[in-house]
Amino acid sequence: MTTFSTLSPAASAPEATPVTSPAPRPRQQRRVAKPPSVLLSKAGVTALLALATLYTLLPLTWLLLSSTKSREDLFGTNGFALGEEIHLVDNLGHLFTADGGVYLRWVMNTVLYAGVGALLAAVFSVAAGYAFDKLAFPGKERLFSLVLLGVMVPGTAMAIPLYLLAAKAGLVNTFWGVFVPGLVFPFGVYLARVFSASYVPDEVLEAARMDGAGEFRAFCRVAFPMLAPGFVTIFLFQFTQIWNSFFLPLVMLSDQDLYPVNLGLYVWYSSALSQGHPEDYLLAVVGSLVAVAPLIAVFLMLQRFWKSGMTAGAVK
Amino acid sequence: MLRRTTAALAGSVTALALLATACGGTDQGASATAEKTGKVTFWSFVKGSDQVAAAFNRSHPGIEVTFETVPSGQEYYSKLTNAVKAGTAPDVAVVEYPQLPEFAAQGKIEDLSGSLGPLVKDRFPEAARQLVDLGGKTWAVPRDAAPLTLMYRKDFFTQHKIDVPTTWDAYRNMTERVKKADPAARGGVLYTDNPGLLSALAWQAGGQWFSTEKDAWKVTVDDGPSKKVAEFWGELARKDLVRSLGSLDPFWTSVQKGQTVAYVCASWCAGAQQATVPDQKGKWAVAPVPTWDGKPASAMYGGSSFVIPKGADNSGAAAEFIKWITTDPEGMKAWVSSGTSSLFPADPQLVPVTKAAFPTDYFGGQDVYAVGAASYDAIRQGWQWGPVMGTTNTAIVDQLPKVADGSVTLSGVLSTAQQATVAQMKQRGLQISAP
Numbered sequence: 001m002t003t004f005s006t007l008s009p010a011a012s013a014p015e016a017t018p019v020t021s022p023a024p025r026p027r028q029q030r031r032v033a034k035p036p037s038v039l040l041s042k043a044g045v046t047a048l049l050a051l052a053t054l055y056t057l058l059p060l061t062w063l064l065l066s067s068t069k070s071r072e073d074l075f076g077t078n079g080f081a082l083g084e085e086i087h088l089v090d091n092l093g094h095l096f097t098a099d100g101g102v103y104l105r106w107v108m109n110t111v112l113y114a115g116v117g118a119l120l121a122a123v124f125s126v127a128a129g130y131a132f133d134k135l136a137f138p139g140k141e142r143l144f145s146l147v148l149l150g151v152m153v154p155g156t157a158m159a160i161p162l163y164l165l166a167a168k169a170g171l172v173n174t175f176w177g178v179f180v181p182g183l184v185f186p187f188g189v190y191l192a193r194v195f196s197a198s199y200v201p202d203e204v205l206e207a208a209r210m211d212g213a214g215e216f217r218a219f220c221r222v223a224f225p226m227l228a229p230g231f232v233t234i235f236l237f238q239f240t241q242i243w244n245s246f247f248l249p250l251v252m253l254s255d256q257d258l259y260p261v262n263l264g265l266y267v268w269y270s271s272a273l274s275q276g277h278p279e280d281y282l283l284a285v286v287g288s289l290v291a292v293a294p295l296i297a298v299f300l301m302l303q304r305f306w307k308s309g310m311t312a313g314a315v316k
Numbered sequence: 317m318l319r320r321t322t323a324a325l326a327g328s329v330t331a332l333a334l335l336a337t338a339c340g341g342t343d344q345g346a347s348a349t350a351e352k353t354g355k356v357t358f359w360s361f362v363k364g365s366d367q368v369a370a371a372f373n374r375s376h377p378g379i380e381v382t383f384e385t386v387p388s389g390q391e392y393y394s395k396l397t398n399a400v401k402a403g404t405a406p407d408v409a410v411v412e413y414p415q416l417p418e419f420a421a422q423g424k425i426e427d428l429s430g431s432l433g434p435l436v437k438d439r440f441p442e443a444a445r446q447l448v449d450l451g452g453k454t455w456a457v458p459r460d461a462a463p464l465t466l467m468y469r470k471d472f473f474t475q476h477k478i479d480v481p482t483t484w485d486a487y488r489n490m491t492e493r494v495k496k497a498d499p500a501a502r503g504g505v506l507y508t509d510n511p512g513l514l515s516a517l518a519w520q521a522g523g524q525w526f527s528t529e530k531d532a533w534k535v536t537v538d539d540g541p542s543k544k545v546a547e548f549w550g551e552l553a554r555k556d557l558v559r560s561l562g563s564l565d566p567f568w569t570s571v572q573k574g575q576t577v578a579y580v581c582a583s584w585c586a587g588a589q590q591a592t593v594p595d596q597k598g599k600w601a602v603a604p605v606p607t608w609d610g611k612p613a614s615a616m617y618g619g620s621s622f623v624i625p626k627g628a629d630n631s632g633a634a635a636e637f638i639k640w641i642t643t644d645p646e647g648m649k650a651w652v653s654s655g656t657s658s659l660f661p662a663d664p665q666l667v668p669v670t671k672a673a674f675p676t677d678y679f680g681g682q683d684v685y686a687v688g689a690a691s692y693d694a695i696r697q698g699w700q701w702g703p704v705m706g707t708t709n710t711a712i713v714d715q716l717p718k719v720a721d722g723s724v725t726l727s728g729v730l731s732t733a734q735q736a737t738v739a740q741m742k743q744r745g746l747q748i749s750a751p
Contacts, residue, residue, distance in 0.1 A: 072595050075565070075572035160398060167402035251395050254359060254384040254406070263387070267361070270387040273564040275363045276588030276657070281565070 060292070067091060067289040071282050091286045098283055105257055106264040107291070110243065112175075113260050117182035118239035125185050125234050126227055129192020130219060134205060144193070150186030155241065159248040166252060177252040178260070182242045188234040195230030196223070232305035236298075243295065261291045352632045353378040357406040359396070361388035362459075362620055364651045365410075368641050371650035376640070379633045381408075390706060396625065400424045405625035407634040411456060412620050413447040414512075414701040414709075417526075419623065420455045421703045421746075426624040429453045431635040439643050443695035444662040448621055450700075451528070455623060457642045458662035459651075462582035462618035463691035464516055464605035467589060469577040470680070471599045472501070480603045484548060487606045491557035494577055503578040504558035505567060506549055506719065506726075511712040512617055513580060514549070514726075518542035519615035519699045521608055526702040532747035537708065537734040543727045544608075550726030553719050560720035568592050580605060582617035583688040587658035590678040597677070602684045604691060612694035619662070645669050660688045704740045711736035 062079050068091070073083030095103050131137075132144050162181050163172065171177040200223045208218040224231070249263045256264070265287045272281035358369055358381050369383035384406065386392050393415055399405040411419055419425045428436075433454040436445060444458040468480060476497035481487040487504070494503035507513055515525065523542035527534045536542075552558040559576060561567050570576040572593050581589075586602055607613045622638045624631050641647040648666040651659060652673040661670055671685040702708055711733040718724045741748055 072572065072593075075569045075593070163398055164402050167404045172402065172404045250387070250391055251398050254357075254386060254395075254399075256385045266391075267385055267387045270389050270391075271361045271363070273568060273588075273592065274388060275361065276584060276591050277363050278568070278588075278592040 063285065063289050063292070067286045069282075071278060074282060074285070088286075091282060092290070094279075095283055095286045095290065099256075102256060103261075103264065103283075103287055103290075106259050106261040107294075109175075109258060110260040110262070110291075111294075113178055113182055113249075114239050114242040117179055117242050118235050121183050121185040121188060121238045122231050122235040124183060125188030125238075126192045126195075126224065126231050127219065128189045129194075130196045130200070130223055130227065132189070132193045133196035134200070134202070134223070135215070147186045147189050150184075151190055155245060156247050159251060162248065163251045172252060173254050173258070175258055178249050178258070181248060182238070182245075185234070185238045185241075188238055191234055191237075192227070192230060195227055195233075199226045199230065229305045232302050236302060236305075239298065240295075261287070265291065352636045354380070354630045354633050356381045356408060356630050356633045356637050358383045358408045358637065359386045359406040360384075360410040361386050361392060362410055363657055364654060367653050368647060368650040371646065371653075372637055372640055375646065376636070379636060381637055393706070397422075397424060400625050400627055403627050405627050407624060407628040407630050408637055409623055409625055410459075410620050411623050412618070413458075413616065414515075414705045416448065416456055416621060416623070417450055417701050417703045418705060420450050420453075424626055425455055426626055426628065426631060427453045428455060428457070428624065428635070431631070432457050432639060435639060435643060439663045439665070441664065441692075442697055443616075443692065446697060446699065447616075447619075447701070456621035457638050458619070458621045459642050460584070460619050460659040461662040461692050461695070462584055462616045463660060463688055463695060464520060464580060464582055464614045464617055465585070465684075465687055465691055466603040466605050467579050467581050467585055468503075468601060468603060469574075469596075469599050470601040472498075472574075472577045481606045482604070483610050484606050484608055488548070488552065488557070490578065491552060495557060498574075498577075500575050501577045502557065502559045502570075502575065504552065505563075505570075505576060505579050506553040506558050506560050506716070507563040507567070508560055508717040508720075509713055510563040511709045511716070514545070514712065514716075516582070516615040516617035517545045517549070517580070518730075519696060520605065520613050521545045522613075522696060524698060524700070525708075526700045527698075528700070529749050532749035533703065533741060534749050535702065535734060535738050535741065537737060538727065538730040542730055546726035546730050550719050553726070554722050556720075560717070571596075580617075582619075583660035583684075583691070584618060584658055586679065586684045587656050587674065590658075591656050594678075598680050601679055601682055602687045604687055612690065613696055614691040614694040615696060615699065621662075649673065658684060658688075660685070660692060664689070664692070702737060702741075703746060704737055704744065707740040708733050708737045 058080075065080060065082060066074055068086050068088040069077065069083035070085060070087045070090075073085070073087075077083050128147075132140060132147075158181070163177075166172050166177045171180070204222060204226070205218055208222045213221065243260075244262070246262055246266070249260050250266075253259055253263070256267070259267070265284050268280040268287065269284035272278055272284060356379055358365070360383065365385070366383050369381045372379070372381050386395065393411075396405070396409055396411075396419075411425070436448060436454050436457055440448075440458055444461050448454060448456040448458055466480070472478075472494075473480060476493065478490055478493050478497070479486070481490045491503035494501050518525065518541060521541040521544060523536075523539050523545065525535070525537045525539070525542065527536075549558070553560050559570060561570060567576070571579075571589070589600060590597075604612065605614055622642060624634045624638070628634055641651070643663050643666070645666060648661055648663075648669045651657065652670050655673055655675060657670075658674050659670060661667055667685055667689060671683075674684070676682055676684060712729055715724050715729040715732060719726050719729065738748060
């Protein structure tokens with residue numbers, strides 16, 4: 001806590017950079033003409049941000065416009081203009097009926113893999129992180145370094161070993177082969193420990209214990225609500241991670257009915273034009289639009305938690 | 317020619333036998349006596365696979381085939397490799413010809429000599445056999461051959477009085493005249509993301525990227541004929557006489573917009589063209605691929621075969637299934653039942669089946685299968701794919717987009733691919749003889 005108090009004035013003080021620059025310093029006292037270097041840097045930052053915005057929005061615009069086109073227009077008209085006719089409803093109808101409605105099935109699978117998986121992963125992570133922070137047990141730090149080791153290993157590198165293990169356990173080409181690995185989230189445990197240290201004062205727990213709450217009750221009723229923003233942050237992290245995970249489902253699954261939506265879309269896309277069934281290409285485009293919609297919704301809804309959670313560990 | 321082929325074959329016998337035994341041995345003939353009933357899982361990304369599996373199940377009550385869609389491309393091959401490693405491989409899987417030697421050399425697929433070898437010998441011409449018979453053993457059964465053809469906009473050519481080229485010199489003139497007639501139009505494409513067409517054109521010119529001698533591989537990706545092809549296409553691309561484009565959406569966009577009025581492709585492209593650009597019906601025609609000396613010569617761009625991966629549970633029934641989908645008229649009929657595929661069967665006896673299923677009104681009633689058949693007969697013999705095609709292809713594709721702006725030459729790209737291939741083969745411990 002001492003570091004916090006000494007750090008904060010420095011952080012909130014006016015930027016230190018103007019001091020070193022040759023520009024005149026009193027920029028806050030008097031609202032005289034701003035030095036060109038400040039203007040320039042502002043323009044530079046704005047331009048960079050504008051570029052980043054374009055970079056993010058242009059593909060989405062293309063996706064949105066392309067989804068409304070017929071197949072002829074998709075190839076025949078400019079990607080950033082509307083086609084001659086609006087086919088969005090037809091395309092959507094086609095998307096949800098193609099291959100016996102398999103698309104909806106993929107979306108449901110993804111909701112299960114990413115939604116339920118990330119929810120459970122977040123529960124486990126918060127519980128584990130809390131335990132690492134507040135409880136004393138033998139081998140704690142050693143176990144925690146194991147968790148940190150897990151943070152270092154990228155998920156993609158684990159796909160093949162996981163697959164070989166799943167083959168031994170008979171989980172290949174089953175729902176569990178993709179679901180179970182999603183429950184493990186070492187980075188979430190690490191985050192949760194940091195969150196727990198900054199959000200849950202030991203005094204509160206002591207008070208809870210004094211009042212007769214057991215360890216489990218103290219965690220569920222007292223600590224967990226205090227950790228809610230952290231919980232949401234961890235959930236979102238893991239949700240996007242499972243949502244985006246591609247290689248693991250690719251090797252693990254071969255039954256189309258178990259595919260998550262990204263793998264299904266890839267199957268449509270990868271063979272559509274090379275194998276000469278372009279209708280799948282349009283399906284992949286429309287399907288991608290439908291697939292990003294829930295992700296955007298989740299983020300908009302949980303944004304405020306996410307924001308508060310992002311910086312929570314920063315001043316520890 | 318004949319002597320060269322036999323010598324190459326004899327050489328590949330020892331080389332591949334050595335490789336195969338080094339990687340876990342072969343159980344020859346074991347599958348021939350196996351049961352021909354039960355369940356078969358079948359991995360494929362080829363269009364029509366679902367119909368084929370369903371039709372087979374209807375006509376073969378004793379065998380139940382479960383079809384599973386897989387993505388195409390390099391991802392699929394790593395998936396298949398890992399499945400074999402983990403012992404969860406399917407009973408039947410599709411493998412394209414270029415990838416076959418790698419799977420055979422690494423011992424990832426069953427030797428089919430005992431079960432399906434006689435069938436392959438009996439039904440397929442040398443042009444297809446040379447791709448599945450490696451080291452004197454049969455590793456796969458071909459489904460389709462993909463002989464080269466030239467697709468062109470008949471209306472455009474007639475309107476501007478441009479002749480259909482029969483030689484590559486004439487092809488160059490054609491591209492110049494196309495550009496003159498319509499500055500937005502081009503008479504060809506150099507794909508920036510797909511090495512398949514380039515290697516097919518090298519094969520057609522008499523190039524030979526890989527061969528086996530005694531017990532070593534000979535790698536000559538940058539041999540004379542291949543360099544000739546590379547210089548020709550590199551120049552066309554640099555002079556902006558052909559487009560330099562990705563083979564998927566960018567290519568089809570250019571076709572749809574009338575900016576690509578001719579392109580070299582293979583038999584299956586007729587169906588793709590018809591399905592992807594339906595509103596240009598009646599405007600397109602198919603011609604034989606141009607050659608260097610005016611005499612018929614061809615090669616394959618694409619095509620697929622079926623294998624039984626190592627560790628398959630039911631090789632007996634799998635062999636029965638493969639036999640049906642590659643050489644039975646009913647099986648071939650199921651492949652093309654959607655009426656949109658112009659696949660050219662590798663078994664020439666089945667051409668009437670596919671021909672009957674492909675409506676030709678898109679091509680103004682032209683007999684596209686006759687063009688395909690002539691091209692199939694003209695395929696050069698002696699071509700062999702290499703044991704690390706993933707590396708070879710990646711080395712080429714990495715450089716292809718830079719050809720058009722002149723920062724690399726296309727023959728330079730082949731030299732890079734040559735070095736990358738040799739380096740990767742050495743790393744895998746494969747014997748290489750000096751070229």
